[in-house]
Amino acid sequence: MNKKPLILVSNDDGITAKGIRTLVEVMQEIGDVLVVAPNSPQSGMGHAITIHSPLKIHKSDIFEGLFENKNNHTVEAYESSGTPADCVKLAKYYVLKGVPPDLVVSGVNHGSNTSISILYSGTMSAAIEGAIEGMPAIGFSLCDFGSGADFSHIKSYIKKIALQALETGLPKGTALNVNFPAKQSEDIKGIKICRQAKAKWQEVFDERADPYGRKYLWLSGSFVNHDHGEDTDEWAIANNYISIVPCVFDLTAHHAISILNDEWEIL
């Protein structure tokens, strides 16, 4: 491990969020920190990138003087109009001029990104973009989206996980999706490596009328999990464990290739 690693921090809740402040606080204890984060909330942005409009990026002093700097580590921060995935591209190719950071971390997201939510998650898209660029990359989420969410019980775990990733690296072609249980009266039980639970959102569209009588809809839904496997992220969180799902960005359903080759008559 590099003695003084360079750590890129991004998120999807925007640079002013409490979650990213927590992540920057922990990371500046480990190494030099570069923050490139959206200038506004981008939840649900999935792996969107900005190709039809230009991007803005500005230096930010939002973290200045916030943390006790014991180790003489630097924190340099930028806010951007881009998506989380844009921010990682901007960090590597624009701010760092092609030099990869030693670690990419994203979050801490205000709310769960377990199971199928990983696909909609801007937090995880920043991590996955990091992994595509060949860097060890981790997305962190706290399963509490309340405005009073408490991040204090997860700081030591974030540090352990980041140090382990810097030490051991990550399996090639993967990023980690880390979810923390919300603060409870008892301590977190430990960390489990999990698979993504087979669950999904059952949607409801809440129909309303604007002051001019024109109809609009709010996407809203409930999470449905019929997968009670004890090796799933959902099980881990429900039982007060930290879940870590290693994730691919090669979406090939390798097992399905031979099925299609066998069954499809048009080939």
Add this chain to the structure above:
Amino acid sequence: MNKKPLILVSNDDGITAKGIRTLVEVMQEIGDVLVVAPNSPQSGMGHAITIHSPLKIHKSDIFEGLFENKNNHTVEAYESSGTPADCVKLAKYYVLKGVPPDLVVSGVNHGSNTSISILYSGTMSAAIEGAIEGMPAIGFSLCDFGSGADFSHIKSYIKKIALQALETGLPKGTALNVNFPAKQSEDIKGIKICRQAKAKWQEVFDERADPYGRKYLWLSGSFVNHDHGEDTDEWAIANNYISIVPCVFDLTAHHAISILNDEWEIL
């Protein structure tokens, strides 16, 4: 196979694009068609969904009288302010009140969605959203983003692929990413079931100044493919084959679970 299937059509280039017109034309030869598509271009939207603002959806007559209706099949169309993934949710949960269509098709995208581009693709996010909902789902892309792109050589193949998917179904938990080579002087050579090539975008940020002297950037890049496997989608397209990559939405890197359990000391 249902005698008269109901086919949901969406895309990411917006309801006015030539590509979706091509797809609707072919699908209404097979069954009744429901179109729910964005009212503006949404390329690069990835799997974004709209959770911070409300959605609009309106009936559209854009396809009326366009096709010779030999089979008495209906075409009902809606345009929405939502993303491609929103459109599939709107179709199933709002327009169809929970009844799943027999097939979801998305596209035909103006431009390639091979290799890593699947992650950024709005076209594929509509297909993957369909697969999450348990429906056979296919994203179609033509490797030509020129304004004069010719879709005529792919219509018979789109029909064959859609009929095959309706007939055989798709392997559970997968969606298909279909890419067509641009029109060439010789005919397409055939269809290949492929894996996603290990390639990525090398980004460049084109820095400019607005009329007030303020800096802005355009994301721009070149595609870098070091994976020359003859089982990849890139190889198929380069050799004038149609590539079909079956894709997962369970992102778990299953092989990495045991690696992490073995190597990580903090567990």
